[in-house]
Amino acid sequence: MSTASPATAAQAADIISEVGASRNKPKRTRMRSHYPTWFFIPAIVLYLIFFAIPTVSSFYFSLTRWSLFDSTFIGFQNYVQFFQDPQLYTSFIHTLIYAFLTSATKVVIGFLLALLLTGPVVGRGYLRAVVFFPVLLSTIGVGILWKSLLDPFHGMVNAVLGFFGLPQPGWFTDPNLALYTIAGVDIWKGVGIATLIFMAGIVAIPNEYYEAARIDGAGSWNILKRITIPLTRGATATVIILSLIGGLRSFEIIWATTGGGPGFTSDVIASVIYKQYQAGFYGLSTAGNVILFLVVTLIMVPLSYFLNRKQVEL
Secondary structure (H helix, E strand, O other): OOOHHHHHHHHHHHHHHHHHHHHHOOOOOOEEEEEEHHHHHHHHHHHHHHHHHHHHHHHHOOEEOOOOOOOEEEOOOOHHHHHHHHHHHHHHHHHHHHHHHHHHHHHHHHHHHHHHOOOOOOHHHHHHHHHHHHHHHHHHHHHHHHHHOOOOOOOOOHHHHOOOOOOOOOOOOOOOOHHHHHHHHHHHHHHHHHHHHHHHHHHHOHHHHHHHHHHOOOOOOHHHHHHHHOOOOOOOOHHHHHHHHHHHOOOOOHHOOOOOOOOOOOOOOHHHHHHHHOOOOOOHHHHHHHHHHHHHHHHHHHHHHHHHHHHHHO
């Protein structure tokens, strides 16, 4: 049995006493700097000025009869009058048809174009620029352009159709075609964004997955179904959400082409609201804006939750 020397025992005692003193010594609390917090202030101020305050004000003014100089509180009378408007039901149906038609078409065409433009196609860079170019154009300018091209009497499209002996429809003047023609113009303008998002999703897929699938003998259809489509689900969800929100809120291209006509056959909620503003019914149109905000929220929040949940489950 070995025993420690007096020097070693003294050193051990000193170490134990120092450790005990350090444990009993009160800890200093580290002061956290608030310097990074200051960077949030400009964003918060802009959010309050341009979103929070106008939103709350809209809810209040929708309960009033107001002008630029005064307002009178009338409760829910604006909402009652808005729902009694015969144009509301048809414009609401038109809004849903327009939004879901343009969103679904952009998803399908955007995905197919993304597959083409990420593959070994000749002139790929040029074709990408051509597909994305309409996105850069003004919405009003696009509406005026297509209104001229699709003019039933002097438009270039009907002139070409007439040259080949084909029917020359009234694209924007036929009540049965006007809304769908506007939807086609919207798709032409916005499909570039959908294509770009899908291209980013496809390029982000690791190439090892495709190599492993080819080694296992998978064909092009199985690779598309088992790898490309599932792994671009995030891009698909983004395109659906952005396109659907844009479709529900669409106004500029409709107003530039038909103004909601002929009659009220291409009216959507946004165009009805604008007509109320033009007529001087500011409180009524504000109530319409609140209704449109609630409609978009009630559709998009559950849909966004469903799409994001499916993406996480993958």
